[in-house]
Amino acid sequence: xxxxxxxxxxxxxxxxxxxxxxxxxxxxxxxxxxxxxxxxxxxxxxxxxxxxxxxxxxxxxxxxxxxxxxxxxxxxxxxxxxxxxxxxxxxxxxxxxxxxxxxxxxxxxxxxxxxxxxxxxxxxxxxxxxxxxxxxxxxxxxxxxxxxxxxxxxxxxxxxxxxxxxxxxxxxxxxxxxxxxxxxxxxxxxxxxxxxxxxxxxxxxxxxxxxxxxxxxxxxxxxxxxxxxxxxxxxxxxxxxxxxxxxxxxxxxxxxxxxxxxxxxxxxxxxxxxxxxxxxxxxxxxxxxxxxxxxxxxxxxxxxxxxxxxxxxxxxxxxxxxxxxxxxx
Amino acid sequence: xxxxxxxxxxxxxxxxxxxxxxxxxxxxxxxxxxxxxxxxxxxxxxxxxxxxxxxxxxxxxxxxxxxxxxxxxxxxxxxxxxxxxxxxxxxxxxxxxxxxxxxxxxxxxxxxxxxxxxxxxxxxxxxxxxxxxxxxxxxxxxxxxxxxxxxxxxxxxxxxxxxxxxxxxxxxxxxxxxxxxxxxxxxxxxxxxxxxxxxxxxxxxxxxxxxxxxxxxxxxxxxxxxxxxxxxxxxxxxxxxxxxxxxxxxxxxxxxxxxxxxxxxxxxxxxxxxxxxxxxxxxxxx
Numbered sequence: 001x002x003x004x005x006x007x008x009x010x011x012x013x014x015x016x017x018x019x020x021x022x023x024x025x026x027x028x029x030x031x032x033x034x035x036x037x038x039x040x041x042x043x044x045x046x047x048x049x050x051x052x053x054x055x056x057x058x059x060x061x062x063x064x065x066x067x068x069x070x071x072x073x074x075x076x077x078x079x080x081x082x083x084x085x086x087x088x089x090x091x092x093x094x095x096x097x098x099x100x101x102x103x104x105x106x107x108x109x110x111x112x113x114x115x116x117x118x119x120x121x122x123x124x125x126x127x128x129x130x131x132x133x134x135x136x137x138x139x140x141x142x143x144x145x146x147x148x149x150x151x152x153x154x155x156x157x158x159x160x161x162x163x164x165x166x167x168x169x170x171x172x173x174x175x176x177x178x179x180x181x182x183x184x185x186x187x188x189x190x191x192x193x194x195x196x197x198x199x200x201x202x203x204x205x206x207x208x209x210x211x212x213x214x215x216x217x218x219x220x221x222x223x224x225x226x227x228x229x230x231x232x233x234x235x236x237x238x239x240x241x242x243x244x245x246x247x248x249x250x251x252x253x254x255x256x257x258x259x260x261x262x263x264x265x266x267x268x269x270x271x272x273x274x275x276x277x278x279x280x281x282x283x284x285x286x287x288x289x290x291x292x293x294x295x296x297x298x299x300x301x302x303x304x305x306x307x308x309x310x311x312x313x314x315x316x317x318x319x320x321x322x323x324x325x326x327x328x329x
Numbered sequence: 330x331x332x333x334x335x336x337x338x339x340x341x342x343x344x345x346x347x348x349x350x351x352x353x354x355x356x357x358x359x360x361x362x363x364x365x366x367x368x369x370x371x372x373x374x375x376x377x378x379x380x381x382x383x384x385x386x387x388x389x390x391x392x393x394x395x396x397x398x399x400x401x402x403x404x405x406x407x408x409x410x411x412x413x414x415x416x417x418x419x420x421x422x423x424x425x426x427x428x429x430x431x432x433x434x435x436x437x438x439x440x441x442x443x444x445x446x447x448x449x450x451x452x453x454x455x456x457x458x459x460x461x462x463x464x465x466x467x468x469x470x471x472x473x474x475x476x477x478x479x480x481x482x483x484x485x486x487x488x489x490x491x492x493x494x495x496x497x498x499x500x501x502x503x504x505x506x507x508x509x510x511x512x513x514x515x516x517x518x519x520x521x522x523x524x525x526x527x528x529x530x531x532x533x534x535x536x537x538x539x540x541x542x543x544x545x546x547x548x549x550x551x552x553x554x555x556x557x558x559x560x561x562x563x564x565x566x567x568x569x570x571x572x573x574x575x576x577x578x579x580x581x582x583x584x585x586x587x588x589x590x591x592x593x594x595x596x597x598x599x600x601x602x603x604x605x606x607x608x609x610x611x612x613x614x615x
Contacts, residue, residue, distance in 0.1 A: 019452070019453070019456055022449070022453050023453065023456060023457060026453060027457075027465060030465050030466060030468075030469040031465070031468065031469060032469075033469040033470075034468050034469040034470070034471060035471045142595075143591070143595075146541065146591055146594040146595050146598060147587070147591045147594075148545050148548055148549060148552075148587065148590060148591070149549075150549060150552050150568065151568065151583070151587030151590065151591070154568065154571070154572065154575070154583040154587065155583070155584065155587070157575060158575055158580045158583065158584070161575070161576075162575055162576060162578060162580070163578075163580070258455070258457075258458045258459065259458075259459075261458040261460075261461075262458045262459050262460040262461075265458070265460050265461070265553070266460070266549055266552070266553070269552070269553055270572070280461060280464070281464075281553050281554070284464045284465075284468060284553075284555060285553075285554055285555070287468070292464075292465070292468075295461070296457055296461050296465060299457060299458050299461055300456050300457050303455075303456055303457070303458065304456060
């Protein structure tokens with residue numbers, strides 16, 4: 001058992017390091033291919049002397065071969081130095097930490113809500129297979145999976161923000177207040193609609209998956225046997241099926257970190273929520289190369305963590321894999 | 330109910346078998362999509378989208394069924410033009426992605442080093458959130474229209490490549506492949522004669538199901554403001570523009586274009602599902 005854990009940790013660490021290096025180099029090459037001139041963006045059309053310009057070009061590595069540039073950037077990266085953001089004029093790591101905090105609250109809340117509601121809907125649909133409630137849930141999931149998430153965000157904004165007027169439209173903080181003076185309630189009010197949107201969109205895959213798993217479990221022999229013994233209704237689901245489908249559903253939910261991040265980018269843009277997604281878009285539109293590279297790296301770590309937790313669940317928590325493993329050794 | 334109307338023409342579908350129904354659905358859905366795409370060439374944006382300031386921000390009516398925007402342009406025409414662009418981008422992106430997926434899928438069957446390489450490339454593309462990846466690629470191509478097309482096209486091959494890789498691995502363990510190898514057939518011959526005919530149906534279904542993803546990502550990316558210039562009537566740009574007019578209560582600017590996009594996506598899903606039914610009849614009735 002201990003050996004297995006050690007192997008797991010070793011393999012995952014090697015995988016993580018290789019993946020990060022690959023992501024870093026890949027992104028760097030992609031950005032380097034672009035016709036963006038970092039010096040011009042840094043200067044933003046202000047006039048400088050030739051000597052200052054040359055110094056800046058030296059700093060940004062204009063004209064150096066790409067291998068040298070990648071090497072310098074990787075060395076800086078290892079020291080935790082991601083460079084300075086061109087639009088915020090502060091170190092990239094500082095921007096990312098600040099914005100990521102806001103996004104993590106948004107993503108975590110919608111992750112939890114969509115997971116719980118999705119699992120519940122999936123169980124209800126699977127239990128009442130082919131009934132009207134199953135059909136409604138299926139249609140709902142089908143449409144939600146196909147609809148663009150930013151459009152759902154716009155609709156929610158129209159309904160709750162404009163027509164009903166319950167929530168403020170746009171802007172991370174109310175006009176006239178400093179960002180540091182926002183009360184917790186004002187801040188929560190801004191959080192409700194983005195969380196609602198992301199949760200609504202995130203419900204679909206988990207509900208469909210849970211439904212199909214439950215239908216499969218319910219057609220198994222041991223459920224048939226349980227029915228023959230006289231079990232029925234919720235107790236049957238609770239005792240025979242729930243544990244079987246809970247773990248795969250949880251695994252799937254952890255594997256969805258990538259889509260969660262992508263959804264957050266769009267939803268933050270719709271609701272002007274000051275998180276990492278909006279920052280990434282701003283960085284991309286204004287060619288803030290160091291910030292964009294930093295955000296991509298952080299997002300890759302985020303996705304990796306999700307996959308890692310899913311793997312841990314699969315290998316160490318699932319009692320069935322434990323048993324199989326002991327036979328193999 | 331229709332038993333005594335058996336030969337009544339309009340109801341022939343009611344008694345038709347599943348195959349005819351499936352074909353009918355595919356043909357109707359494709360015709361709708363093709364006509365939307367072709368209308369792009371027949372509608373002249375300069376005459377159809379005249380700015381009419383006496384007619385701005387009209388709510389939907391029989392004259393303008395999707396309403397009019399802040400410049401008095403008819404939203405229905407703009408939406409149709411936008412959908413045409415989306416279908417075009419989707420088609421182009423699917424072609425690029427399919428070619429990449431086929432190349433990588435066949436590469437993985439060459440030897441274990443190539444297979445490992447393909448697996449790690451798929452892993453690399455899967456490790457970055459899709460939207461960020463498209464943003465990165467479109468920036469590296471210099472942005473603009475081609476940036477978006479390439480960004481969408483170069484990132485949608487991973488699911489198909491993964492399926493092809495697994496499928497080819499499975500096929501390669503079969504006995505007729507082993508036999509061909511024993512008979513001294515070349516690798517290319519085996520791919521062409523044994524593997525390709527078995528995976529072609531998966532490729533076709535994969536391509537059709539790639540469309541909606543590509544269209545959605547194109548819309549998302551232009552919604553965020555990358556690529557397509559603001560005067561192109563792409564759906565993403567229409568929706569981004571509509572955001573500025575939501576607070577004035579102009580809900581139709583956002584509602585109908587998005588709904589049409591959803592409709593297009595659902596049509597593609599429908600076609601994909603039915604083509605899958607036609608090509609793999611054994612899995613249909615389970």
